[in-house]
Amino acid sequence: MHFYCAECGKKYPIEGLDYQCECGGLFKLHKEDGEEITTTVTLGEVKTPILKRKLQGKEVYLKLDYMQPTGSFKDRGAFAMVNKLKELGIKEVVEDSSGNAGAAFAGYCAAAGIKCNIYLPESTSPGKIKQINAYKANLVKVPGTRDDTAKAIKKAAEKTYYASHVYNPLFFEGTKSIAYEIYEQIGIPDYIVVPAGNGTMLLGVYKGFKEIGQLPRIIVVQSKNCSPILSKFKNQPAGEVKPTAAEGIAIGNPKRIDEMIEAIKESNGDIIAVEDDKVINAQALLGEMGIYIEVTAGAAVAGMLQYFTNDYDPNLKIVVPLTGVGLKK
Numbered sequence: 167m168h169f170y171c172a173e174c175g176k177k178y179p180i181e182g183l184d185y186q187c188e189c190g191g192l193f194k195l196h197k198e199d200g201e202e203i204t205t206t207v208t209l210g211e212v213k214t215p216i217l218k219r220k221l222q223g224k225e226v227y228l229k230l231d232y233m234q235p236t237g238s239f240k241d242r243g244a245f246a247m248v249n250k251l252k253e254l255g256i257k258e259v260v261e262d263s264s265g266n267a268g269a270a271f272a273g274y275c276a277a278a279g280i281k282c283n284i285y286l287p288e289s290t291s292p293g294k295i296k297q298i299n300a301y302k303a304n305l306v307k308v309p310g311t312r313d314d315t316a317k318a319i320k321k322a323a324e325k326t327y328y329a330s331h332v333y334n335p336l337f338f339e340g341t342k343s344i345a346y347e348i349y350e351q352i353g354i355p356d357y358i359v360v361p362a363g364n365g366t367m368l369l370g371v372y373k374g375f376k377e378i379g380q381l382p383r384i385i386v387v388q389s390k391n392c393s394p395i396l397s398k399f400k401n402q403p404a405g406e407v408k409p410t411a412a413e414g415i416a417i418g419n420p421k422r423i424d425e426m427i428e429a430i431k432e433s434n435g436d437i438i439a440v441e442d443d444k445v446i447n448a449q450a451l452l453g454e455m456g457i458y459i460e461v462t463a464g465a466a467v468a469g470m471l472q473y474f475t476n477d478y479d480p481n482l483k484i485v486v487p488l489t490g491v492g493l494k495k
């Protein structure tokens with residue numbers, strides 16, 4: 167297994183400190199035929215249930231992906247990456263997510279005995295970091311903006327392994343497992359509706375179904391307040407980025423935007439943006455059914471309801487992954 171540059175093809179070892187190519191290209195993962203990640207570190211990952219439910223008259227398959235050990239689908243990525251890093255003898259990592267990815271890495275690193283440093287903007291709310299604290303990760307609070315945190319993490323990554331959920335392709339190697347599970351549970355869906363910020367779910371879904379050999383149409387949901395992927399996909403000028411309730415997908419400048427757009431196009435998919443109130447209503451709608459999701463996860467539900475407003479067909483198999491549990495904040 168090794169990394170290679172998506173632009174120039176140069177090879178890089180997985181255990182090295184480079185997290186992108188010297189040409190600026192992003193890494194992809196190369197595996198030999200049949201080569202898999204050896205897994206010795208576990209927190210009790212599950213094949214998450216899929217529930218058929220009717221939402222406002224539309225039948226959907228809800229994939230309860232918040233039922234992973236740290237409460238979000240990000241565990242799929244952290245599980246794969248931390249296991250590979252453990253095998254390669256990596257002792258310490260840095261990562262920069264205050265949300266579900268940070269919690270997933272902190273949890274899996276705790277299980278693996280790998281020292282985990284999470285870089286956060288100083289302004290991050292205490293509620294968000296409670297879980298990361300419980301896993302005894304080292305929190306590095308960076309004064310200033312998110313950009314200052316990005317600069318600080320890049321400095322730290324010169325000396326310590328950058329276990330990034332965006333740059334490191336091992337993460338997508340993990341998130342793709344959701345596609346295999348869906349395939350086992352209901353076959354190839356007609357549509358899968360996924361929320362996207364950095365695209366960790368979207369690219370995992372794409373990679374998994376691509377390996378299986380058939381892509382469902384991928385409908386990507388962004389927040390109206392932060393929709394760079396939609397703007398680029400539709401060749402529109404980038405809109406202003408404003409705060410949104412769906413903070414887990416509020417990424418103004420996603421690194422893998424071109425890869426995401428290719429994936430959507432290849433699947434004959436589409437992309438839409440939803441208003442905050444629709445996201446919050448969607449969270450409430452599921453709550454009334456006994457399903458408690460985080461606000462960001464409501465974006466996919468709201469997107470599904472919005473996308474299939476006029477042309478809903480009861481024969482369609484539509485899957486909506488629910489990305490994070492509501493108990494976190």
Ligand SMILES: [Zn+2]
Nearest residue numbers: 171174187189
């Ligand atoms: Zn390159």
